[in-house]
Amino acid sequence: MSEVGSATSTPSVAQNASDKLASDFDDFLALLTTQLQYQDPLDPMDSNEFTQQLVSFTGVEQQIAANKNLETLISQMSSESVSNAVNSYLGKEITVETDKAGLNDGKLKWEYTVDSTAETTKITITSDKTGEVVYQGYGETEMGLHQFEWNAPDDLEDGIYTLSVQPATAEGTAIATNIYSVGKVTSIETINGLPYLASNGIILAPDQVLAVKEIPSSDTTDDNTGGDTPPEET
Numbered sequence: 001m002s003e004v005g006s007a008t009s010t011p012s013v014a015q016n017a018s019d020k021l022a023s024d025f026d027d028f029l030a031l032l033t034t035q036l037q038y039q040d041p042l043d044p045m046d047s048n049e050f051t052q053q054l055v056s057f058t059g060v061e062q063q064i065a066a067n068k069n070l071e072t073l074i075s076q077m078s079s080e081s082v083s084n085a086v087n088s089y090l091g092k093e094i095t096v097e098t099d100k101a102g103l104n105d106g107k108l109k110w111e112y113t114v115d116s117t118a119e120t121t122k123i124t125i126t127s128d129k130t131g132e133v134v135y136q137g138y139g140e141t142e143m144g145l146h147q148f149e150w151n152a153p154d155d156l157e158d159g160i161y162t163l164s165v166q167p168a169t170a171e172g173t174a175i176a177t178n179i180y181s182v183g184k185v186t187s188i189e190t191i192n193g194l195p196y197l198a199s200n201g202i203i204l205a206p207d208q209v210l211a212v213k214e215i216p217s218s219d220t221t222d223d224n225t226g227g228d229t230p231p232e233e234t
Contacts, residue, residue: 088212089185089197095211099179100128102201103158109149109183110163115176117143118167125150128160139165147182160201184215 101108114121118141125135134156140146148163167175183200190196196203 101181111180112165113178119170121167124164
């Protein structure tokens with residue numbers, strides 16, 4: 001079951017300020033009352049000074065009230081952002097520009113581009129945790145966008161893995177490529193009030209998403225699609 005993360009509820013800055021102001025205002029009234037009781041009848045307190053002190057407290061109180069309203073507005077916007085993220089991404093497949101992917105249901109899935117036709121396209125998958133190469137093979141050589149999905153061995157440890165794609169000409173000249181991670185959004189997390197997507201073991205912001213699509217309930221894929229058989233050694 002997917003989960004939506006939320007921040008721990010803590011007193012707001014405005015609430016703390018309001019509590020402090022209430023305490024200070026009580027002290028102010030106590031001092032003012034005492035001052036009025038013991039003032040010199042021949043030289044009473046200046047009414048303008050008395051009024052100015054009250055106005056200062058009123059101004060601070062109004063500013064705190066405005067801050068409370070602003071915090072409420074921000075909280076509502078944050079809740080709306082999380083709700084929109086849930087509706088837009090949760091349970092759907094997204095594509096992001098990164099060479100990293102998390103092992104999910106025994107599979108690792110990427111897309112990659114080849115900017116011009118290559119003689120060979122070497123593909124390597126490495127464990128981020130151990131640095132061990134867990135797969136080497138060859139992918140598509142035609143210019144364009146290609147998919148690569150690898151069914152990992154049953155004993156492969158869960159974690160983050162990095163894909164390396166190295167297309168090259170017959171002369172060995174490297175050809176430019178871009179790599180994209182493809183995975184299902186399994187949960188929405190909130191960090192500092194902003195929604196983030198958890199997909200393929202990676203936490204990312206919604207603005208990093210390049211594509212979103214529904215996952216058909218009957219979606220099945222053959223092993224290691226998008227890859228060619230390595231050429232024989234001579």
